[in-house]
Every structure is written in structure tokens, then in C-alpha cells.
Amino acid sequence: MRVTIADVARTAGVSKSTVSRVLNAKGEVDGRTAARVRDVIGRLGYVPSSRAVGLARGRSRTVGMLAPSLAWPWVAELVQGAVDAVEAAGYGLLLFTCSRGRESMTRLTAQVSANAFDGLLVVEPESETGAVAAMHRSGLPVVLIDDRARHPGFPSVATTNTLGGEQAAHRLLGLGRRRPLVVTGPRRFDCVRERLEGFVGALEGHGVGHDPRRTVEGGFGERSGEEAVTRLLAEGADFDAVFAHNDLSAMGALRALRAAGRRVPDDVAVIGFDDIPLAAYTDPPLTTVRQPLRAMGGAAAALLLARTGGGPPDDLPDDGRVVLPTELVDRASAPGPATAP
Amino acid sequence: MRVTIADVARTAGVSKSTVSRVLNAKGEVDGRTAARVRDVIGRLGYVPSSRAVGLARGRSRTVGMLAPSLAWPWVAELVQGAVDAVEAAGYGLLLFTCSRGRESMTRLTAQVSANAFDGLLVVEPESETGAVAAMHRSGLPVVLIDDRARHPGFPSVATTNTLGGEQAAHRLLGLGRRRPLVVTGPRRFDCVRERLEGFVGALEGHGVGHDPRRTVEGGFGERSGEEAVTRLLAEGADFDAVFAHNDLSAMGALRALRAAGRRVPDDVAVIGFDDIPLAAYTDPPLTTVRQPLRAMGGAAAALLLARTGGGPPDDLPDDGRVVLPTELVDRASAPGPATAP
DNA sequence: CTGAAAGCGCTTACAG
DNA sequence: CTGAAAGCGCTTACAG
16 A cells, blocks of 8 residues: 555566665765656655654654753744754654653653654753753753753753843943842743853942842742732832843733833833743833744754754864853833833 | 564563564463563563554554644643543544645545544634545544534534523523624634624524624634624723624733723623633623633543544544533623622 | 565564 | 464665
């Protein structure tokens, strides 16, 4: 039923070796022979079985991607960027998410041992660093997205988190704000530390001290931002701006400020981080530090493909790092000179 | 380097056939022999090569999923639901998106011909129906998510779009609204027609006629909702509610109403469709008709797995349809009795 | 330039 | 209950 290389060979009157050669443009083949084979391939609609090719070659032209839940908009963007790049290279992307906890990791590990893919893209490994390192050690090419410092040894893609923090600070300073509230993500993330450092550093560079009591650790969810602002407001804290470490918590902050009757940006300016699609649709639209998520996904895929032999080689060392720049997106929650009313 | 079934066989002093039998719990194997083999497998850390198993069995324990861009929150939810179910069954999910247009389809078709996966999940095929039907005809199990009417022949998963429209109408009627503006999605979608029919039908059932001029076709984006409301407002149209066919356009509508100084829900009540995570974070929080997206993804995966032999069989006919119920989520943009101020 | 043969790592009748 | 052998559909030295 399925047409195989043997059918093509028989019909064209050549050996399977020859068919394989024209298929893979490998070795010398007589022009006319090749044309005839190609013709038969076309007529029979022959497509090599990926399973058989994979077994014979020892590679599947497939990469795996392990990511947190797609319910996070930034994860979805990253995955979309990767899937585009992988697809363009003629590879397939096997998607795994951590949403089922330990069992998800068990499944992934099994697939790795089964050699189901040629390389693995990992987004923000939280507790799975050990497992990922083990896979890497066993010879699987791995590329990380973000959080490099904790995982020397494999290439990674990150964004300028420190610069991003600085960008946020500069905007707030420009607006005359001197007492910002910072709602961070979980401290264990390097990106969180970097954003905070950049932010505080820039403030201090301008002679503005940052009271640590105005830094609240959040969990990257809307809730964090909402609760942090609500609580500090209740405690009578004095702040004239919010720098949230992602857009979701910034949205929560907006909500809490609104509930408390504080005007944004007049009473409190708000800046987020990420620039998820909906950031343009909050009220007021959210000024935010944009992470080039699609591009990061694409860059990570390119690095991985280079290491699995599926893409053009790059000149990055094995523990090299690609850093894509953040950019302040000017909207009404912390308007710049051009946007100011 | 990689340990194979031959290594296990040699070490355990049995044949590969026997190892295969204990691996797959197929055929009778002496208890002690089996124990010994299992022990060796454990000690050697042997895991069968998925490529070899796939070639020998003719199936890969992998399914494909073709979806629109993950930038749509509802797509991300659907994919997450599917990936969880697929993973739980020990299968892999190869993700394809249509974001690269024709080339995306070419790549997918190639993978299908190459027999790269055992079944395909398709989300809202727009222009690709021909290609999908061809794959199905060639023997590939296919399960659709939504929009069944146009594609008889394969099983599908949908939600109660008509009922959803009715639910929205009943809420607005309950609030005393008689002149709703409807911002639909593209008319070519069956779900759009059904939502509209349900909505208008329910109004008429209550003796409320619907002026077709108050129905505006949108594109499911924030823009649609914003533009529709802005335009009708400019034209001096008279409406006291908005039923948007998805949450994104509802968010656009909220934005336009705010810009025009109309109060929500007092002047204009707003209801969306989907219940994406951010619906709870608009201002005011969005009342919406919830689609059980995760569950739909999971149900579609279950149907597909049953048809690839990877899950428990279901009793659904080959062109059967699973319909999961929508549910009105009560929030402040169109508050019910309990939520009313 | 081309073919026969071995090999990739499994599964599955077929014998015993 | 167990093993030898063929087969899944390719690729790749090795000869010629």
C-alpha cells in the first residue's frame, strides 16, 4: 500500500542505493538516471518514511521543547517563535509542558532515553535543572531560554534583563517619580535579580535611594501585583510608581490602583515587563519593557539546530549566550515625553 | 554506546524475542526468566529506541496538531489541553501552526506523507480543509476541533455555540437590555453563525426584535470590537449592550466605550465569549460565555488516541461529535442578580 | 556511475 | 515457554 524506495527502484530499473543517492543528492549519479528516478518518484508520489530514515541515520529531524504552561502568554510567544524556526528548517517540534509536574518530567525523560528527538529546547527550567543537566550529559544537545547563570555548560538565549530594569527606572525618573514600588517575580529566578539590580542601580545612579521595603516579591501572576499594591496601600506606604516584573502582575497592580481610586499615571505610574499582546489593551495601556519573545524562541531554535546538524553552524561557544535587547514600549501608564498628555 | 535489545538479551542469556516479550508483556514468559530480564533492563538502563519500535510496528506513538497561531489565547489553551492528554497517554505531540501560511501546510503535508505521526488534531481549519480532507482520505485519523458542519466525515469536538448565544441573550434580557450590539467573528465560521442564531433566537423568543444593523462582522481581534463600537457610536446608533463573539473583541469594545465616556455596565453592558484568563482582569471584569477550551483539547486528544489505538476505544461514530457545554461566567461587565451592585 | 549487502534496533509469525 | 529468522524502509560503506 505505502510506496517504498524498493517500488521506486524497481519501477525506475535501478537499485535502492541509486534512488537513495538522488534522494539525498549524495554521491555522483548520471544525469539521465537521476532524471528518470525523479520522474518515477513524482509519478508514484513517493515520500521516504521518516521512521526508516530516522532509524538508518540515527536522527529524527525532530527537536523537543519543554516549557511551562502555555497559559502564560509569554510562553506561548516563545513557543510560537521556536515552532516557526524549527518548521522552516524542515524539522518537527515535539512539545512538552511541565503542567503535570513530576509525571511530565518522567515522560520527557523516557522520550529522551528513547532517542525520540535530536535536541531539546528548555524554557525556564525551575525544579528540573537536574534532569535537564543529566540529559545534556548523556549527549543530547540542549539550549536554554533564559536564566543562564545557574546552568553553565549549555548555550542559552536571554534578554537584557539588567538593561530592562534600567530602562524602566529611567522612564520613571524622567516622570519625576522617586518612590517606586517594585513587584518582582520569584527571587530564585536570575531574571528577577537582574531586573531588580538594573532598576535599583539606575535609581542610585541618579542619586535616588530605593527603600527595600518598597520591593515586594511576587509570583508573576496577576494576583501578585494586585495583592502587593493592595497591601502596601493598606499599610499606608508611600509610592508614586510601580515597576512590575511582568505584565500580568502589572495588570494586577492596575486593577488594585483602580479599586483604590488612584489615578494612573497621575498618582501612580506603572511599568510592566514582557509586552504581551494584551498590554496594549489595559486601562490605561501599559508602558512596558518589551522582551523580544518570538525572536528569542527563534534564536534558541537556531542555536539548537546548529548543534543537531540541522541548521547553519554558528560561532557561539558551547556555553555561549545570545542576548536579545529589551526595549521600552511607550504607552499611557507611564508616558514618555511624546506620549505625555 | 547506546544499549540495545541485543545487549540486554546477551547479558540476560536469552534471545531478543524473549526480551521483546517481557518488554511488551506479550506472549507467555516464564516468571523467573522475566524477572531476570527485567533486572538486566534496570541495571543497563535500557530503553527501547522509539525509532526502531516505530519502524517495526508501523506506528510512532506520536500525534500531530495543526493550530492557528499560539498568540491567540484560546489556541494556547486548546493546545495545552491536548498536550496534557496526549502526554498522559505516553504519546508525543508534534506541533504545527499555520503561521507561515502555504509553506506551513506544505511542511505538514510532507510530514504526513512521511508517516511522521499516527493521527492529527486540527484546530479551526480555515483554508486548509482540502488538504486536511486529503490526509484523512489517505488513511490518517483526524479529529477536528470546532466547525463541524463544513467537514462531515471525521469526528470533532465543539462547544454549545447556539446555547452560548442564548446564555448571553438571557443575561442581557435579565438586565433589561433590549437593543444589543453584536460584534461577530468572521461569518464564514459556523461557530459565529451559531452564536448569532442562538442570541437572536433567544431575543425573539422574548418578543425582542433584533435590528440587523446592530450586527457588525468582526475579525475576532481587539481591533474589531474597538472599531465596531467606535463607528456605531459615531453614527449615533442606539444600543445598551454589546455581545462580542470573543473576549478579545469584547476587550476592544470596553476600550472604545471607555474612550467615549460610556459607563459599563450602567450605560452599556458587555458580554464576551471564551473566558480567556485575562477576562477576569479587564475593567470592569468581563462577563463572558465560557468555552471549556482545555477540556475540548483533552476530549479531542482522547478521540484521536482511541482512533490510533493509543487510548480506550470510545463509542462515537466516525463522524461523531463531542459537544462540551458553554457556561455563563458572571462578572461585572454584565452582572447577574448576585453580582449586581 | 552503480549495485549487492550489511546494518540501524526493534517486532512478529513460525517452529519447536 | 523460547529461539532463529525475516521484515519494517531506509542509508552507507564496499566493490566494481
